[in-house]
Amino acid sequence: MNKSGTSPKAILDLDRMVHEPARLAILTVLASAEEVAFLFLQRVTGMSKGNLSSHTQKLEAAGYLETVKAFQGRIPVTSFRITEDGRTALRAYHQQLRALLPREGKP
């Protein structure tokens, strides 16, 4: 237990799949809509295609998002949805983080 009353173990217990900034941004965007196109996700997060693909694959492997493949005419379109597990993990992460952060005026 440190001075602020936070156990170091609590910090280590943070879900690293969510804690990584790029993945946190992806999950945040996906949690704000029902389904999000790859192109929008790329633009809104400012990530490169390869980087975004790599992170979405990891999140999909963790069961936090699902990929939706469809066609608009002849053009293949990839979209993503956050899963219920992903939503729960994101909510839990926010709660953990809030508990870890010092309150205002109490360093």
Add this chain to the structure above:
Amino acid sequence: MTTTNLDGPDLAALAALTRDYAAFQSRKSGLATALGGLLAVLLVIAALSPNFMGAQVLDHLFIEYLVWVPFLWLVLKGVFGRALYRGLGTVKASPDGAYERQRWFWILGLALFLITVLLAALYAFASGFLQANQPRAALFPPPMWILLMPLLYLLPMPWVIRGIEEARAYAVLVGQCILWLIPLFLFSFGPPAPPLKTGWGLFGNVTGIGLLVLIYLVLIWGALAMVRGWKEHREYLTLLRALPREA
């Protein structure tokens, strides 16, 4: 649907950007709303033009073209939506139960109005009120198809009306067209107007005032819709500027 509270300002901004962009594909119409307002005002101006009911263009009554304006708006709305508000792909908004209920309230209200008009028109035809009178020579072709217009207005509604603002615009455009179709029926099929009797003058005055109020309401709504639509479009442009540059 559970929502996630976000902590940092950047995450909150990301979430807000996503929700705003999604809103343009589900609830907001931007320039299509402005166009709806403009068309509503133009329809009023057309209706106020002299000899509106009898005017002919290319061997057809002018009014026969104008009753298609709601469909023209639906088509242009779709084109605007695709061309202006989907440049970064499709983002489906999270379901909002209260908003959906409101949307369906508008759709069902308009559907009820159109079904009532359709049934009244069919009853007038079936009862012989319309059949008994030959279409007047001045009007051609006999606008039988107009009987089906309420049904045509009704059919696309559940699929193409996505937001409350769109439902309002469609209701105003369709309402105006229905308002003209009624006298068109009676003028082309119905018996000659009855001679004025005691009390008809008062009825006529009340109807006239009612129409005047409706015209003013449509003009006010049209002006507000144009402003709102333009404002929404500006919001969308601001949203695009707020997005990070491409990596």
